[in-house]
Amino acid sequence: MREISGEEWPFWLLASNLASMKIAVCIKQVPDSWAEKKMVGGLLDRANVDAVLNDLDEYAVEEALRIAEAHGGNEEGSANTVTVISMGPERATEAVRKALSMGANDAILISDAVLVGADAVVTAEVLANVIFKGEYDLVICGTESTDARMSVVPAMMSEKLGCAQLTFASKVTVDPSAKKVLITRVTEAGVDEVHGEFPCVISVVEKINEPRYPSFKGIMAAKKKTIDIRDFASTGAEFTKSWSAVIDAAPRPPRAAGVVITDDGSAGQKIVDFLSEKKLI
Amino acid sequence: MSTVLILADFVGEKATKATVEIATAGAGIGEVTALVLAPVGKGAAYSASINQGPVSKVLVIESDDFTKHGVAACADALAHVIGQTTPSAVLVVSHAFGKEVAGRVAMKLKIGIITDAVEVAADCTATQLVFGGSTTVHSKVPAGMALITVRPNTITANFAPATPSIENTNAPISDCSKKATITSSQPPVKGGRPELTEANIVVSGGRGTNGDFATVEAFADSLGAAVGASRAATDAGWYPHSHQVGQTGKTVSPQLYVACGISGAIQHRAGMQTSKNIVVVNKDPEAPLFELADFGVVGDLFAVLPPATEGVKARKA
Ligand SMILES: Cc1cc2nc3c(=O)[nH]c(=O)nc-3n(C[C@H](O)[C@H](O)[C@H](O)COP(=O)(O)OP(=O)(O)OC[C@H]3O[C@@H](n4cnc5c(N)ncnc54)[C@H](O)[C@@H]3O)c2cc1C
Ligand SMILES: Nc1ncnc2c1ncn2[C@@H]1O[C@H](COP(=O)(O)O)[C@@H](O)[C@H]1O
Numbered sequence: 001m002r003e004i005s006g007e008e009w010p011f012w013l014l015a016s017n018l019a020s021m022k023i024a025v026c027i028k029q030v031p032d033s034w035a036e037k038k039m040v041g042g043l044l045d046r047a048n049v050d051a052v053l054n055d056l057d058e059y060a061v062e063e064a065l066r067i068a069e070a071h072g073g074n075e076e077g078s079a080n081t082v083t084v085i086s087m088g089p090e091r092a093t094e095a096v097r098k099a100l101s102m103g104a105n106d107a108i109l110i111s112d113a114v115l116v117g118a119d120a121v122v123t124a125e126v127l128a129n130v131i132f133k134g135e136y137d138l139v140i141c142g143t144e145s146t147d148a149r150m151s152v153v154p155a156m157m158s159e160k161l162g163c164a165q166l167t168f169a170s171k172v173t174v175d176p177s178a179k180k181v182l183i184t185r186v187t188e189a190g191v192d193e194v195h196g197e198f199p200c201v202i203s204v205v206e207k208i209n210e211p212r213y214p215s216f217k218g219i220m221a222a223k224k225k226t227i228d229i230r231d232f233a234s235t236g237a238e239f240t241k242s243w244s245a246v247i248d249a250a251p252r253p254p255r256a257a258g259v260v261i262t263d264d265g266s267a268g269q270k271i272v273d274f275l276s277e278k279k280l281i
Numbered sequence: 282m283s284t285v286l287i288l289a290d291f292v293g294e295k296a297t298k299a300t301v302e303i304a305t306a307g308a309g310i311g312e313v314t315a316l317v318l319a320p321v322g323k324g325a326a327y328s329a330s331i332n333q334g335p336v337s338k339v340l341v342i343e344s345d346d347f348t349k350h351g352v353a354a355c356a357d358a359l360a361h362v363i364g365q366t367t368p369s370a371v372l373v374v375s376h377a378f379g380k381e382v383a384g385r386v387a388m389k390l391k392i393g394i395i396t397d398a399v400e401v402a403a404d405c406t407a408t409q410l411v412f413g414g415s416t417t418v419h420s421k422v423p424a425g426m427a428l429i430t431v432r433p434n435t436i437t438a439n440f441a442p443a444t445p446s447i448e449n450t451n452a453p454i455s456d457c458s459k460k461a462t463i464t465s466s467q468p469p470v471k472g473g474r475p476e477l478t479e480a481n482i483v484v485s486g487g488r489g490t491n492g493d494f495a496t497v498e499a500f501a502d503s504l505g506a507a508v509g510a511s512r513a514a515t516d517a518g519w520y521p522h523s524h525q526v527g528q529t530g531k532t533v534s535p536q537l538y539v540a541c542g543i544s545g546a547i548q549h550r551a552g553m554q555t556s557k558n559i560v561v562v563n564k565d566p567e568a569p570l571f572e573l574a575d576f577g578v579v580g581d582l583f584a585v586l587p588p589a590t591e592g593v594k595a596r597k598a
Contacts, residue, residue, distance in 0.1 A: 037412045056529070120394060121387050146528065149411075149551075150396045151377060152384030155352060159385040164460035165353055168377055187377035188478070188523070188531060190468040194351070196461040206529045207522070243393030247406065247419040258559075260571055263580025268588030271560060272596060274576040278558055280482070280537045281504065281596055 019176040020079040021071065021198075024136040025064045025104065026127055026154075027057040027086050029095035030147040037147075039249035043117050044147060046089065053095035056142035058211035061099045063172060063204045064140045065212075071176050074105055079176075081105045083134065087115065087126055093227055101214035101222035108134075112232035119242035120148070124156030129235045132161060137198040138181070143168055143205050154203040164196025167203040283311035283369035288359055288382065289331060289339075290374040293468070294323060296330040298479045301438040303372040303431050304334035306401045308439070310370050314338040315445065316362050318347045318355050328447050334438065336445045340366075346454045348466070352378060353458035356385035361452035363390065368426060370405050375430035376478075383430050393422035399435040399534070399555070413547070414554040433478045434534050435555075469523045477507045477524060482537045483556070485509035485526055487549075489542015489563065489582055492519045497541050500586045503593040509533065509553075511543045527552035541582040545570025562586065 031037055031049040038045045064082045065074065072079035084099040084107035086092050096107045110126055118126070131139055139161075144151040158165035166172075169183035179198040184191060186205060214222070232240060259274075261267060275281045285307035290300045300315070307313040315336045319327040324341040331339050340362060346354040359382060363371060371386070373379040375397045387394035398407035405427040409418045422428070477483060484506045486497035494508070501508045510520035512527060526533055528551040538556035543549060545561075545568055553559070554573065561574040562582045571577045578585055 037416070039416060039418070120384065121391065124384075124388060143529070149528075150384075150394075151380050152387075152394065152396065155356075155381035155384040156388040158353070159356070159388040162457040162460075165381070165385075166461055167352075167381065185463075186522070188469070189376075189378055190466060192351070192463050192467070193465045194461050194463050200461070239391075243387070243391070244395050244420055244422050245393075247421050249411075249416055249418045252410070252415060252417050255559075255573060255575070258571075258573075258575040258577060260566075260574060260577035260579065262566070263578055263585055265584075267562075267578040267580050267585045268590075269592050271562075271576065271578065271585070271589045272592035274560065275504075275537070275593070276596060278537075278575075280558065281593055 019179070021068065021138060021176050022134065022136045023064045023068060023080060023082045023138045023140065024085050024131055024134060025057070025060050025082060025099065026139065026141045027061065027084055027095060027099050028054045028145045029086065029088050029092035030054045030145055039246070042246035042249065051091060051094065053098045054142055054145050056144055056146065056206060059204050059206050059208055060140045060142045061102050061104060062209045062211040064138070065103045066209060067138065067172065067174050071174065074103070083108065083136070085127060085130055086110070087118070087123055090229070096227055097222050098214065100225050101218040102212055103218055106225060107227045109227050109229045110232070110235060111229055114232050114240045117242060118240065119244050120150050120152050120156060122240060122242055124153050124160060125239065126232070126235050126237045127153070128157045128160035129237045130230070131157065133236070137179070138174070139199070139201045141201065141203040143203045154201050158201040161199070161201065164200035166194055166196050166200050169202055169204050170207050172202060172204065172208070284366060285311045285313050286363060286366060286368040286371045287313055287315050288371070288373045288379065289315045289317045289327075290379065291327060291330070294326045294330060296327070297374070298438060299374040299433040300331065301334035301440060302433065302436040303374060304336050305439040306431055306436050307370065307372050308335035309401065309403050310405060311368070312337050314340055314366065314368070316359060317341045318358055319343050320348050321345050324449065331445060332443055333440045334443050335441065336443045339445045339447045341447060341449050342452055343449070344451070344454065346459065349463055350454070350459050350461060351463050352381045353385060353461060354454045356382045356389065357454045357458045358452040360386045360389045362450070363426070370427045370429065372401070373428070373430045375432045380430050383428055387428055392426055392428055394428045394430070395420045395422065396430045398429050398431045401429055401431065405429070410555050413551050432532065432534065470521065474501065475505070475507045477509055477526070477531050477533055480507035480533070480535055482506035482539070483509045483526070483533050483535045483553075484539040484541065485511065485543060485553075486514055486520070486541050487511035487543030488513040488517070490514060490519065492517065494520055496583055496586045500539070500590045503590045511549050540570055541586065543570060544568045545573070
């Protein structure tokens with residue numbers, strides 16, 4: 001029999017005691033929030049702006065890593081894996097690489113010319129198909145992409161997958177052996193405790209954690225990882241047709257320049273004058 | 282005449298102002314039927330509160346699954362009623378719950394969804410303000426029924442009294458939709474002030490308040506305004522998170538937004554940029570929020586707001 005060295009055994013012990021988890025994180029590459037955005041032919045001009053990992057998705061990556069780390073880790077040979085899944089242009093590999101450098105194990109990017117301009121229904125359909133085939137236990141998302149600002153893709157994926165929807169979580173507690181998840185949901189409607197079982201779709205709010213900066217080691221490791229780039233046909237998704245369409249888009253007239261004064265003791269009264277001139281009081 | 286289905290929005294047992302707003306938007310397209318999803322025994326109370334706005338009919342479904350399973354159960358019911366009534370458009374309030382319900386329905390029925398409309402035309406063309414309000418977009422669902430979520434406080438509501446007919450019905454809730462279970466719910470704490478997303482005036486404080494919101498609240502009260510806060514202020518625990526304005530807080534579009542001691546980070550702007558009038562009080566003349574100000578004061582909020590509060594009171598007296 002092979003002797004287990006002192007250094008090795010805690011790992012074996014851990015692995016045998018723990019149920020393993022396959023975790024997927026859905027991330028999107030979006031134009032930088034500060035970048036000036038333009039619409040071209042009814043679509044956001046993504047080619048000519050700086051693109052970044054949607055900052056709200058960094059919280060999802062962080063939460064996936066923390067969940068894995070709390071239950072045996074996601075290093076090679078350990079119980080869990082964290083897979084990054086994204087749909088977008090090939091250029092989205094930059095955002096995917098960032099998530100990998102934070103510590104995710106591997107990545108899938110669905111990139112296909114037929115998906116240019118895909119709406120939320122199509123996006124959710126494609127992502128859900130990839131997730132279904134991958135048999136993930138947990139799917140973790142951000143609450144919204146900062147470009148589209150729809151906040152619907154996680155709910156749509158849960159609908160398509162027929163699994164529990166645990167969205168807008170400010171706290172996630174996972175019990176891998178019982179396959180149970182408990183979240184605290186925070187929305188304008190208040191605070192709810194919601195529970196469900198594996199598999200489920202979770203979205204996390206930005207209060208949940210502080211995303212880590214990729215370490216040098218992480219950045220180097222991420223460079224070596226291959227990103228599994230897939231086309232639309234391989235996903236098995238049923239449709240590419242978008243159901244909603246932009247008719248036209250026009251920049252709004254910039255806000256008329258306002259008045260800025262420096263307080264000399266009379267500014268309070270001047271605010272009142274402004275409000276009454278605008279018939280606001 | 283075509284029918285428009287709206288998903289009535291409630292706080293407690295009362296229909297919200299946003300319900301009247303989507304009814305008003307719906308009436309521009311067709312005859313409005315409001316769907317009321319209520320816990321068992323509460324259907325009558327809920328539907329009785331739909332007493333304003335152009336609503337011709339109320340459809341009531343009572344089920345405890347709505348409170349127990351939330352979004353997914355409500356989406357099942359809405360999708361079922363859409364199938365039964367084949368409306369030309371479905372309007373839902375654009376908040377986290379409304380968007381998620383609409384999202385699930387869109388996926389179920391494979392129909393187009395447009396979120397965060399600020400206007401809906403008679404032909405169901407929706408107007409959206411995107412990229413922090415810098416661009417106006419007109420969108421449409423090219424064929425079939427339009428599913429549109431409408432941002433609160435952007436449509437001028439028609440508050441005419443309503444006496445809709447009331448009909449009870451039911452809808453099957455699938456097992457899949459019962460996979461998430463809500464075990465406890467805590468509604469947001471209600472103060473005496475108006476609701477942020479409904480208010481005509483919002484006065485917000487940021488890190489510049491240094492934790493002292495009394496001055497901001499006093500000015501808000503003189504104006505009958507709601508009080509908002511930047512994330513710096515809510516993160517510091519100075520004001521409840523439910524009052525955060527911005528990308529990850531609430532989106533407000535009041536007639537007047539007053540920002541006190543708030544620098545104007547992009548994430549804050551995302552939640553207030555479409556306000557009709559913006560007043561900024563900040564010590565730092567370089568604060569980026571001055572770019573959006575209709576009226577800006579470079580000064581100390583603790584020196585500027587008290588005389589402004591007195592001035593408003595005097596004007597109103
Ligand atoms: C993912 C993410 C999501 C976010 N979501 C939101 C969000 O939803 N909402 C939000 O607000 N922020 C959000 N933020 C945070 C945002 O980036 C800013 O950090 C935040 O808005 C800053 O708040 P502030 O303006 O109050 O503080 P600061 O930027 O510190 O500004 C304080 C201002 O007060 C002024 N000041 C100080 N003292 C006085 C005085 N006595 N009188 C007058 N002026 C004074 C200063 O000159 C300064 O301009 C988010 C950030 C991230 C990363
Ligand atoms: N193209 C995409 N690829 C991967 N994940 C996405 C994509 N679009 C949206 N998501 C996920 O869904 C969340 C909500 O996005 P949205 O509904 O577009 O606001 C995001 O925070 C992501 O986690």
